[in-house]
Amino acid sequence: MPELICTTVYQFPELSDAAKEKARSWYRELGPHDDWWDAVYEDFERVCEILGIRLKTTPVRLMGGGTRAKPSIWFSGFWSQGDGACFEGYWSHAKGAAAHIRDYAPQDATLHSIADRLQALQRRNFYQLAAEASHRGRYYHEYTMSVDVTRDSPTWQSPTDDAEEIVTEALRDLARWLYRQLEAEYDHLTSDEAIEEGIIVNEYTFTEAGRRFG
Numbered sequence: 001m002p003e004l005i006c007t008t009v010y011q012f013p014e015l016s017d018a019a020k021e022k023a024r025s026w027y028r029e030l031g032p033h034d035d036w037w038d039a040v041y042e043d044f045e046r047v048c049e050i051l052g053i054r055l056k057t058t059p060v061r062l063m064g065g066g067t068r069a070k071p072s073i074w075f076s077g078f079w080s081q082g083d084g085a086c087f088e089g090y091w092s093h094a095k096g097a098a099a100h101i102r103d104y105a106p107q108d109a110t111l112h113s114i115a116d117r118l119q120a121l122q123r124r125n126f127y128q129l130a131a132e133a134s135h136r137g138r139y140y141h142e143y144t145m146s147v148d149v150t151r152d153s154p155t156w157q158s159p160t161d162d163a164e165e166i167v168t169e170a171l172r173d174l175a176r177w178l179y180r181q182l183e184a185e186y187d188h189l190t191s192d193e194a195i196e197e198g199i200i201v202n203e204y205t206f207t208e209a210g211r212r213f214g
Contacts, residue, residue: 009205009213012196019210024195026212027204032189040181041073048087050101051115051174052094053133055087074140078183084141085179091131091167093122110177114170121166125159128152131167141179142172 012023048055057069075085094100098115105111122129131149147168151159188194207213 007207007213010208011203011205012199015206015208015210019206019208020196022210023199023204023206023212024192026210027195027199028190032186036189037075037182037185040178040185041071043181044073044087044178045071046104047101047111047174048089050094050104051091051097051111051118053089053091053171053174055089072135073178074135075179075182076140077179078186082139082141083179084139084143085175085182086135086140086142086145087133087175087178088135088145089133091118091133091171093127093129110173114173114177117166117170121160121163125151125163126153128157129159129163129167131171133171142175145172145175147171 010019012020015023045055056072058072059067060070061067072088073085074087075083077083077085098112098119101108101111101115128151129149130152131147133145133147135144136146137144145168147164149159149164149167151157151163205213
């Protein structure tokens with residue numbers, strides 16, 4: 001014979017502190033939504049554009065059968081020593097980059113420093129430098145990026161002796177900056193405040209002990 005069992009369920013704000021913690025743990029295990037990094041990537045693409053970096057792309061197949069161009073950005077995180085971010089792209093002189101990045105990110109000293117270093121180097125090389133950043137290996141962090149610097153000089157002048165080192169470190173600093181933005185976004189999405197908001201918005205209900213029900 002079937003039995004009818006009645007259970008009282010609660011909205012998140014109605015739970016005890018201990019039950020709330022159990023409910024948060026359940027929701028946190030679901031993880032952030034798919035492609036939670038999209039907003040960070042979009043910001044990074046804009047930063048690259050300002051600095052004169054054209055990101056490489058790879059085709060990604062869509063469910064409808066078409067394809068779209070995905071920027072060549074990768075990361076792993078956020079718990080292992082080898083975690084980080086990297087990207088592939090082409091860098092060349094972008095007029096006014098140092099001023100434009102300050103307009104875009106007035107408080108970001110790291111981006112200001114990257115733009116200033118690249119601009120000063122271009123000035124010493126008569127704005128003829130270009131570089132290609134490529135990913136190497138199966139890990140994703142700034143040291144998996146190799147950087148090749150060239151100079152488009154009508155008189156066949158080579159880049160200044162410091163060019164490759166400065167460009168490489170600037171682009172790796174940019175990869176480090178990207179990783180920090182991704183980490184901050186992930187920390188925000190998995191914070192108690194964001195978790196509670198997600199639970200409440202989705203109107204999940206729980207038992208008195210905080211176990212997900214229904």
